[in-house]
Amino acid sequence: MGNTMAIEAGDSFTSSPDVIAREVGGETVLLDLENGVYFGLNPVGGRIWNFLDGETRSVVEITQLLSEEYEIDAVQAEADVIALATDLLEHGLIKPAAD
Amino acid sequence: MAAREQEALASTPYDRWLTPAGDVAAEFHRTGVSYLMRFPNQADFSIAADLAEIVCLPAPETDEKTIASLFANSVRPVIGNHAGELNLHGSAVVIGGKAIAIMGYSRRGKTTLAGALAKAGHPFLSEDVLALTLDGRKYEVAPQRPVLRVFADTAAYLAGQPPSDQGEKSEIAGSADLPAAHHSAELGAICLLGAGEINTVSITQLGPSAALADIMQHSFVLDVEDRRRLSAHFERLAALANAVPCYQLDYPRDFARLPEVVAAIADSFDGQYNGD
Numbered sequence: 001m002g003n004t005m006a007i008e009a010g011d012s013f014t015s016s017p018d019v020i021a022r023e024v025g026g027e028t029v030l031l032d033l034e035n036g037v038y039f040g041l042n043p044v045g046g047r048i049w050n051f052l053d054g055e056t057r058s059v060v061e062i063t064q065l066l067s068e069e070y071e072i073d074a075v076q077a078e079a080d081v082i083a084l085a086t087d088l089l090e091h092g093l094i095k096p097a098a099d
Numbered sequence: 100m101a102a103r104e105q106e107a108l109a110s111t112p113y114d115r116w117l118t119p120a121g122d123v124a125a126e127f128h129r130t131g132v133s134y135l136m137r138f139p140n141q142a143d144f145s146i147a148a149d150l151a152e153i154v155c156l157p158a159p160e161t162d163e164k165t166i167a168s169l170f171a172n173s174v175r176p177v178i179g180n181h182a183g184e185l186n187l188h189g190s191a192v193v194i195g196g197k198a199i200a201i202m203g204y205s206r207r208g209k210t211t212l213a214g215a216l217a218k219a220g221h222p223f224l225s226e227d228v229l230a231l232t233l234d235g236r237k238y239e240v241a242p243q244r245p246v247l248r249v250f251a252d253t254a255a256y257l258a259g260q261p262p263s264d265q266g267e268k269s270e271i272a273g274s275a276d277l278p279a280a281h282h283s284a285e286l287g288a289i290c291l292l293g294a295g296e297i298n299t300v301s302i303t304q305l306g307p308s309a310a311l312a313d314i315m316q317h318s319f320v321l322d323v324e325d326r327r328r329l330s331a332h333f334e335r336l337a338a339l340a341n342a343v344p345c346y347q348l349d350y351p352r353d354f355a356r357l358p359e360v361v362a363a364i365a366d367s368f369d370g371q372y373n374g375d
Contacts, residue, residue: 018326020330020333022333022334022337024307024308024311024337024340024341025306025307025308025340025341027306027307027308029308029311029312029337031315031333033326033329033330036323038311038312038315040308040309040312
């Protein structure tokens with residue numbers, strides 16, 4: 001934990017290799033095997049996780065995928081993606097893509 | 100099994116269990132190709148990495164009952180989970196033909212509640228370990244040693260028994276007044292105990308995701324650095340949370356209120372299983 005950075009639309013991330021995800025009761029739960037951190041995601045958060053699981057994607061890409069799939073406003077989708085990415089990054093569950 | 104003083108170990112523990120007061124209940128070390136579980140001032144258990152051999156090295160003052168209890172309630176479930184079993188920390192009783200598991204942190208009253216339910220005619224299956232097996236889509240809870248290990252106040256409440264001179268807890272055997280179940284029962288529900296900072300009896304169903312977060316706290320893991328096994332264990336816990344209804348159970352920790360708590364639990368679960 002402790003990664004704090006202001007995330008911008010062009011930033012890219014990928015899931016941490018230490019994290020496993022399972023669907024439980026319609027939600028996605030994450031467990032960081034490195035430190036035991038447990039994290040629950042709602043269905044939209046779970047979908048965002050799926051976009052990042054084993055893939056490197058930018059906020060722009062995820063926003064586009066999300067707004068298409070859920071037919072939601074792109075501005076709101078980007079805000080949601082940035083908020084979740086900030087949370088996941090702070091908990092060490094995703095990592096910034098290597099330059 | 101030969102008694103010997105516990106010497107300081109050269110290794111740093113890779114994991115520890117702490118009591119609610121923050122004291123070390125157990126330490127986990129690696130010693131060559133073995134694991135070593137140390138229960139401070141009680142016993143060391145050396146466990147071969149392939150689980151083929153377990154050697155107990157008790158401290159000189161440790162009696163056989165304590166060793167048997169450490170093995171049954173801590174070492175055995177840890178080894179079982181390492182080998183792919185599903186053992187969790189908790190007690191269980193049978194209500195309406197189904198096992199009701201009671202899980203919670205140490206000193207939250209799992210055994211006291213199981214004893215109070217048994218006293219009201221709902222036999223106890225286990226006081227400290229939930230040994231679960233998956234039978235098709237159902238989980239079975241296996242009976243454990245038919246004894247309750249309790250502190251003096253609970254012993255007095257359940258059996259009018261005076262405090263034991265040996266250790267903090269005394270053992271109360273199952274009896275006609277405090278029946279023990281001798282056969283496995285299908286797991287009907289998991290109750291996760293709250294902290295007791297409440298003045299009423301509260302039984303609230305939890306979503307599987309929230310339940311899983313809580314259940315994970317009551318698991319037995321030998322090697323927290325073995326990611327393959329940890330991942331498989333998490334998979335088993337997630338399947339359990341998906342399959343079995345889980346409830347947050349809380350009530351005031353007051354012996355005078357226990358009959359009310361028992362009645363509320365029996366009403367909730369006996370009614371469900373008997374279709375009342």
